[in-house]
Amino acid sequence: MIGVLIEMFSYTFLVRAFTVGLLVSLCASLLGVSLVLKRYSMIGDGLSHVGFGSLAAATAANLAPLAVSIPVVVAAAFLLLRLSENSKIKGDAAIAMISTGALAMGVVVISQTTGMNTDVCNYLFGSILAMTKSDVILSVALSVMVLAMFIVFYNIIFSITFDETFVRSCGINTGFNNMVIALLTAVTIVLGMRMMGALLISSLIIFPALTSMRLCKRFKTVTLCSAAVSVVCYFLGLVISYVRNIPTGASVVILNIFTFILFSGIRFLVVRAKRGRKALRQAG
Secondary structure, X not given: OHHHHHHHOOOHHHHHHHHHHHHHHHHHHHXXXXXXXXXXXXXXXXXXXXXXXXXXXXXXXXXXXXXXHHHHHHHHHHHHHHHHHHOOOOHHHHHHHHHHHHHHHHHHHHHHOOOOOHHHHHHHHOOHHHOOHHHHHHHHHHHHHHHHHHHHOHHHHHHHHHOHHHHHHOOOOHHHHHHHHHHHHXXXXXXXXXXXXXXXXXXXXXXXXXXXXXXXXXXXXXXXXXHHHHHHHHHHHXXXXXXXXXXXXXXXXXXXXXXXXXXXXXXXXXXXXXXXXXXXXXXX
């Protein structure tokens, strides 16, 4: 195992993928807990499709993909938030409308410029070879910013996740704080798309949160467990991807599914054991 790791990290592109992927996985898992509890987890899927369209447009115009995609996806996140709060087009409908429109625009742009080639697969399913040195520097800087802002706004995020109405009644600007969550989510989605792809990046938001909720009950413990699950699954997924020569994004998602099933099985055994002990006490 150690020999495999030494061999892996002798490649610069794998070091880049490991560094950025670990930070993005951590950011996505932390934000994912709040998004899942607020029943807004599919925002990741919607924003990833917007990211696909902006990446396609940036490539066609020979512009830096991340520099174009980040402001576009952030704007889309704010638009989704406003639509959900202040119009008749609510939540999932707004996400579906914007995501499918952006995906269609991205396909049209690619088909009319570079053609439907392997670049499309890289956008949709990710590629660890796509990370350049400048992408890594920008990704690390933005990931650190996301983590720092999450820590600073942790108490507010906790409050609006469980009782937004109460928080609003206390005079706190929940609209601003929701925009902060949307901003952090949008940045995380764009950073992760290069490796996970538009179709798989939302798994980094959904699976770790759902997995940790199988065993943990408190918000803090769920958040910490989600972060640990996400980081471990990404690391093992990257190793398996290298050893077995399979796409990294798919490997990470499959490991997340396996971990969810494992945690569900442990929960079943724990609940069954508690019921057994309760039945014995009642019988005694």
